[in-house]
Amino acid sequence: MEQMAVVLRYVNKHGSIIESFLGIVHVTSTTAVSLKAAIEKLFCEHGLTTSRIRGQGYDGASNMQGEFGGLKSLILSENPSAFYVHCFAHQLQLTLVAIAKDHLQVCGVFNSVSNLINVVGGSCKRQDMLRENQIKNVKKALGTGEIASGQGLNQETSLKRPADTRWSSHFATLTNLILMYDSVVDVLKFLRVDSTLKREQRAEANGLILLMNTFDFALTLHLIKNVLGISNELSQALQRKDQDIVNAMHLVNITMLWMGISIG
Incomplete structure (x- = not known):
């Protein structure tokens, strides 16, 4: 189901900037015309009008920011005061991902991580196995004193799929992969000898184990995580x-x- 979230930012009578979540609208189509009609309908339900808009901001999709047929252009054609601003956090994310993937070794790690998530999280059974192994490894680490216990620590984590348009998703993916490294390897070892799988699938699991045990993969993984961690703090700020x-x-x-300094 295609959905669109609408948030309003306005200045109240006291001069304070207020941000309000207006609602989530189901749209049958993601064309600019359909999105504009959905916004106008939502505005009417709340006694608002697009003629009062003084600013609009979206991601970089063509149906949103297109110069001629994009949503921002359709609104600007009726209301020239609706100044458009591209989401800067979104631009930062796209720029970082594009620059990072321009490096062959870094791009290779991202491709391997995506493949790894597809294999380990390919079914509910594998996800449950990963979760159980992670719980077991955390308990073992707590018992040996490798990690400390406390409020808010060692919360349940999962492998998150990275998306170029999702803020900080690559950083979260690499962070969780490092935290769940042993658990992921345990699942791959099981898949490598699982007789119910095809030979190609077992070979793929074996290849991922060999890759994860290489120095270059581990080094690049931690390096990218550290660099993206710095940019993540900027994005949040x-x-x-x-x-x-x-x-x-x-x-x-x-x-x-x-x-x-980190890259150098």
């Missing part, structure tokens, strides 16, 4: 409601410096 432009530029400069 830029989305704060009380952020000012001077401090934001300072954070950008610090991030560029630390990323340069």
